[in-house]
Amino acid sequence: MEGSLLTLAWVAIVGFAVFMYVLMDGFDLGIGILYPFAPSEEARDVMMNSVAPVWDFNETWLILGGAGLFAAFPIAYAIVLPAMYLPLLLMLIALIFRGVAFEFRFKARSSRHLWNKAFFLGSLLATFAQGVVLGSFLQGIEVEGRNFAGTMLDWLTPFSLFCGVALIAGYALLGSTWLIWRTIGILQDWCFRVARRLLIVVLVLVAAVSLWTPFLDASIATRWFSVPNILLLSPVPLMVGFLAFGLWRALDEGREVLPFAFAMGLFALSYLGLAISLWPVLIPPGITVWQAAAPPETQVFLLIGMAFLIPTILVYTAYSYWVFRGKVTGAIGYH
Amino acid sequence: MDLDPLLLSRIQFAFVISFHILFPSFTVGLACWIAVLEARWLMTGKALYRSLSEFWTRIFAISFGMGVVSGIVMTYQFGTNWSRWSDIVGNVLGPLIQYEVVTAFFLEAAFLGILLFGRDRVPRGVHFLAAVLVATGTVISSFWILSANSWMHTPAGAELRDGRFFVTDWWAVVFNPSFPYRLAHMLTAMFLTTGFVVAGISAFYLLRNRFLDHARVGLSMSLALITVLAPLQIFLGDLHGLNTLEHQPAKIAAMEGHWEGGARAPLILFAIPDNEAEANHAEIAIPALSSLILTHDWDGVVPGLKSFPVADRPNPEILFWTFRIMVGIGMVMLAVALIHLVQRVRGKLYSPHWFHKVLVGCMPLGFVAILAGWFTTEIGRQPWVVYGMIRTADAVTPALTGGAVLTSLIVFMAVYTVIYGAGTYYLFRLLTIGPARLNDEDLEVPAVAQGHQPKRPLSMPGESIEPAE
Numbered sequence: 119m120e121g122s123l124l125t126l127a128w129v130a131i132v133g134f135a136v137f138m139y140v141l142m143d144g145f146d147l148g149i150g151i152l153y154p155f156a157p158s159e160e161a162r163d164v165m166m167n168s169v170a171p172v173w174d175f176n177e178t179w180l181i182l183g184g185a186g187l188f189a190a191f192p193i194a195y196a197i198v199l200p201a202m203y204l205p206l207l208l209m210l211i212a213l214i215f216r217g218v219a220f221e222f223r224f225k226a227r228s229s230r231h232l233w234n235k236a237f238f239l240g241s242l243l244a245t246f247a248q249g250v251v252l253g254s255f256l257q258g259i260e261v262e263g264r265n266f267a268g269t270m271l272d273w274l275t276p277f278s279l280f281c282g283v284a285l286i287a288g289y290a291l292l293g294s295t296w297l298i299w300r301t302i303g304i305l306q307d308w309c310f311r312v313a314r315r316l317l318i319v320v321l322v323l324v325a326a327v328s329l330w331t332p333f334l335d336a337s338i339a340t341r342w343f344s345v346p347n348i349l350l351l352s353p354v355p356l357m358v359g360f361l362a363f364g365l366w367r368a369l370d371e372g373r374e375v376l377p378f379a380f381a382m383g384l385f386a387l388s389y390l391g392l393a394i395s396l397w398p399v400l401i402p403p404g405i406t407v408w409q410a411a412a413p414p415e416t417q418v419f420l421l422i423g424m425a426f427l428i429p430t431i432l433v434y435t436a437y438s439y440w441v442f443r444g445k446v447t448g449a450i451g452y453h
Numbered sequence: 454m455d456l457d458p459l460l461l462s463r464i465q466f467a468f469v470i471s472f473h474i475l476f477p478s479f480t481v482g483l484a485c486w487i488a489v490l491e492a493r494w495l496m497t498g499k500a501l502y503r504s505l506s507e508f509w510t511r512i513f514a515i516s517f518g519m520g521v522v523s524g525i526v527m528t529y530q531f532g533t534n535w536s537r538w539s540d541i542v543g544n545v546l547g548p549l550i551q552y553e554v555v556t557a558f559f560l561e562a563a564f565l566g567i568l569l570f571g572r573d574r575v576p577r578g579v580h581f582l583a584a585v586l587v588a589t590g591t592v593i594s595s596f597w598i599l600s601a602n603s604w605m606h607t608p609a610g611a612e613l614r615d616g617r618f619f620v621t622d623w624w625a626v627v628f629n630p631s632f633p634y635r636l637a638h639m640l641t642a643m644f645l646t647t648g649f650v651v652a653g654i655s656a657f658y659l660l661r662n663r664f665l666d667h668a669r670v671g672l673s674m675s676l677a678l679i680t681v682l683a684p685l686q687i688f689l690g691d692l693h694g695l696n697t698l699e700h701q702p703a704k705i706a707a708m709e710g711h712w713e714g715g716a717r718a719p720l721i722l723f724a725i726p727d728n729e730a731e732a733n734h735a736e737i738a739i740p741a742l743s744s745l746i747l748t749h750d751w752d753g754v755v756p757g758l759k760s761f762p763v764a765d766r767p768n769p770e771i772l773f774w775t776f777r778i779m780v781g782i783g784m785v786m787l788a789v790a791l792i793h794l795v796q797r798v799r800g801k802l803y804s805p806h807w808f809h810k811v812l813v814g815c816m817p818l819g820f821v822a823i824l825a826g827w828f829t830t831e832i833g834r835q836p837w838v839v840y841g842m843i844r845t846a847d848a849v850t851p852a853l854t855g856g857a858v859l860t861s862l863i864v865f866m867a868v869y870t871v872i873y874g875a876g877t878y879y880l881f882r883l884l885t886i887g888p889a890r891l892n893d894e895d896l897e898v899p900a901v902a903q904g905h906q907p908k909r910p911l912s913m914p915g916e917s918i919e920p921a922e
Contacts, residue, residue, distance in 0.1 A: 171566035174521060178562045182554050184528050189551040192543020199532030199539075200850040206529055207861045211868050214522045218872055221518045222879060229875075264540055266850070270857040412544050415620050420548040427555040431563075438563045441574050 124418065125411040128190035131424060135186050137389055139179035141292070141382055146173045148293020150216060150241020151286060152312065154234070161305040162234070163224075168300045168446040170220060172439065177213070189420055191410040193264055194400050200266040201259045202251050205273055209247035216240025245289050246282040253281030256392075257334050258402040277330060284323035291316040292385065295365075295377040300446050306374075313377060314369050321362055324388060328355075331395060335403060338395045351394060358387050456855025459846055462534040465862045469526050471824060472869055476520030478823045481595055481640070482647025483513045484588035487568075489674075491584040495577060505667050506584075508888035509651075512880060514569055517561070519876050526865070534858065538838055538848035545611050545618045545626055549601040557594035561587050592640070599639055603632035605839050606830070607700045613842060630700060634693040635830075641686045642826065644678065645786060646819025651675040653816030654884055656809035664887045669803050672812075676802070680790040687783055691746070697833075698747055701840060702756035704833035707769035708776040709743055710736075714757025717741040726769040731759060767833045775828040782822040789815060 146169040156162050169176075188195040199206065219237035226233055254273035261267055294313040298306055332339035342351060365380035400407045411417065490506035493499070528550070532539050564583040572580055610625025611618040620626055655671035658664045698705045706714060710721045710733050720742035724733035744753040758766050789811070796802050834840055838848040 171570045174518065175559070175562040175566060177521075177525070178554070178558045181525060181528055181558060182551075184532075185547070185551045185554045188528075188532065188539060188543055189547030192539055192547055195532045195543065195547075196536035196540040199529065200534075200536045200852050203533050203853070203857050203861070206533060207864060210526050210529060211864060213525065214868060214872060217518060217522045218876065221515050222875060265536065266852045268852065270852075270854050412547065413619055415623075416544045416548055419620070419623050420551055423552055423555065431555065431559045434559075434563050438566055441567055441571050 122408065124414055124421065125190075125407055127421060128186075128411065128417055129407050131428070132183060132186040132190060133393065134428075135179055136183040137386070139176070139183050140389065141385060142176035142179060143173075144289045144385065145169070145292040145296040145378075146176055147216075147241045147245050148289035148291065149297065150237050150293075151245060151290045152293050152297075152309075153241070154238045155312075157304050157308050161308070164301055164305055164446050165297060166220065166223065166237070168297065171442045173220060174217070175435070175438065177217070190412050190417060191400060191407070192412055194405070194410045196264065197259060197261055197266045197401055197405070198255065201268060202254065202273055203270055205247045205250045205254070209244050209251070212240045212242075212244035212247060214240075216244060242286065245286050249282035249285030250278045252285065253278030256281070256331060256395075256402060261401065261405065277334065280323075280330070281327060284320075284327055287316060287319045287323055288385065288388075291320050292378075292381050295381040299375050299378045302445050310369055310372065313381075314366070317362065317365055317369070320384070324358070324384075328391065337403075341395060354387060354391055354394070358384065361387065456859055458853040458855045458858050459849045461855060461858035461862055462849050462853065463845070465534065465858060465865065466530060468862070469523065469530060469865055469869075471827075472873065473520065473523040473527055474823060474827060475820055476516050476523065477591070477595065478643050478646045478820060479650065480513055480516050480520055481591040482644040483509060483516070483650075484584075484591045485644070486647060486651065486674075487513060488581075488584040488588040491581045495581050501666055501670065504888045504890070505670060508667070510568060511883055514565070515876060515880055515883070517565065519873065521562075522872075523869075533861075534850055534853060535838075535848050536850040538843075541617050541843055541848070542605075542839060543617075545620055546601045546604065549597050549604075549627065553594055553597035553601075557590045557597065560590035561594070564590070595640060595643070596636065599636045600627050600629070600632050603635045604629045606635075606834055607631040608839050608842060618839075631693075631696055634689070634696045638686070638689045638693045638826075639823075641682050641689055642819065642823050645682050645686060646823060648675045648679045648682065649786070649789075649812075649815050649819045652679065652812050653814075656812035657884075658887065659803060660809050660813070665803075667888050673802065676790075676793040676797075679786065680793055683783070683786040683790040687787060690780075690783065694747070697830075698756075701833065703758065703761045703765065704767055704772070704830075705747065706756045706758045706761070707767045707772040707833060708829060709747075709755070710769055710773045711743070711755060711757045712759050714755050714760060716744060716752050716754050718743040718747075718753075718755045720746065721773075724773065726773050728768065728770060765836065767835050772829055772833050775825045775832070778825040779822050779829060782818050782825070785815070785818060786822075 149165050149169055153162060153165060156165060184195075187198075215236040217240075219233045219240060223230060223233035223237065250273060254275065254277075257275060257277055259266060259268065260272065291313060294309045294316060297309045298313060301309070332342060341347060361380050361383045365377055365384070368376035368380060396402065398406045398408065400410045487506055487509050490502050490509070494502035494506060564586040567575060567580065567583040568587055571583065575583070604626060607630040608618075609629040610622035610627075611620045613619075651671050652675040655668040655675065658668035659672065694705070706712075707726075709718070710724050710726050711718055712731055712733070717740065719738035719740045721733065721736055721738045724736040724738075726733050741751050744755055745751050747753065747755050758769060792808060792811075793802070796806075796808055836844055836846070838845040
């Protein structure tokens, strides 16, 4: 049992890292997605400034998720990554362009419009690729022995593309509510309007993905719709409804912090829903977390460090956000 | 056309890692130099140090940004192209890479924000601490990555069961036999690389008669560092070589261009090794010197390539040259250190001089030496991925198609050309513009524009660095 407790701890750590990534890079990717539609060039400066001190830090969670998977479930790393070769390539390239756009944009003049485009397209495509990876992961990966046995285009299905689009809307919602919190004036007004429209789109898309997923795999359908489960799990969709309503009200009342909190809550519930659908499977359809876990000596060696390091990281993350707290304004400055 | 996914994956790996290594090579030393400047600013309160620190921090941020994005590519590359490797060594190397992320990346990323944008938002001491933590993060990062890399050269503390490694002793894994030597050699190389860039830029300003105060501080400090480290590096390189001789004799034979080996082996200065003929062409050699260097004994026996099966030999046609490029640059660095001592004693360090032109020309030397050194050690590990245990050919992803790798390779080449072309252009613009002129009196005035300055390194107060259309 000790071995399985360790594995449970690792599921929690990797799951937490991926979730932190989705939330934190989610809102700054969302800002990139909204970027070209912003009311003015000054608004775009403010949007970028609102995440400039923290974006690379947010992205570090992606590396933690990846490295955590490699360390604690090496076989999952060895099977999932080759299966996603092309969408991951797209994601990496998009993240590169988007990352350097932060550095290059402000001082560029003649080429500034190019870095604006790089920031938007990089954010959009990175998000789309992440959604596609999620979708193709859910639909299952062909495995033979300890290797991925499918083709380089297995990931390409209507479902995975649909998930890509859904995630774009989701991140845009997170980004717009972040901006409501951190900005004022015309930009904030614009975000209130956009967030409301995005909320409707997101709810429709999440409902579609939720209804589509059980059709991919009978065991997922059984998990949700068999008799005691449907009652036990019904709080999840009910909570989604409650949070969506809360978010709508908060936007109506012009609340500044609540919309971001509710939007994060919606992401947490969707993530929880995915976890319920899959558990204890790590690589759909057949490989469980128990089968994929690294041996105990590897898990223990890492866990000792993580027990101190992850809380420390959270403390200085909080400090870093605290240092850059407050509204970001762009009333004067660059032209 | 039949595309070989193994060969293409190797080319892609070599390409992305060669690009990646350039940035940490520079930023590790630079972060420490910035921390030193911040310490002097904190102690003396002289505006000169602060403006110098801010200048190099801008350079640091761009290099660091490019290092981070090319580093993410590396992490994913392990899984996408080398999935067998991931499965075989995951139990051992996964935790080392994970420790790098949690002890180094987070530290760097969190405190870089404060270092860059937080000067007016945190107390001076905290800002200095941020600089120290960023520097610490870069060094810790090197520690873990070099430990993982060294383990693939000298695997220890783990046993192979059912085709996968299982750890028996973590201490032996982390501090595997080649790790201390590789770490010392690489850290010194990184500090030397930074030293030569700072010295070159400072000399450039002196030649142009600009930013003279900044340039003198930079020149003096960087040359002092070079003078200590250049001879030390030759000593460390020798130790590292002896360690390699003990654990990877075939690599040494290929580096030295020795086919026969044996006692009183000559030091080959020039040759064109030929794998087909198993011999060297146009060889120029000094008798017995190689034995002396490698075994510290004229009659010492050194390995020859012919004593290894053909399938287990690394390629001397490449290694012979990459090794000589690295050593040659080491000698140039030593010469620079000696000339500097003479100039300093004569009191002519800062007068416009041929020496400054030499320093400008030496700026890329550290980067070239690091690439040549890594090519030597990594190509020298072939045909193994885990030395003597797992072959590179057995590490590649089985399902991978040549077409997919060719696609990614072309995309990476195109994207890196654009991104790093632009990055280099902006770096050169920043270097030409130079540090901001801060006066001690200016710093008495509290910052008023807080929150209105664009919050990116290229966006410090001042003009656009790119000419308008």
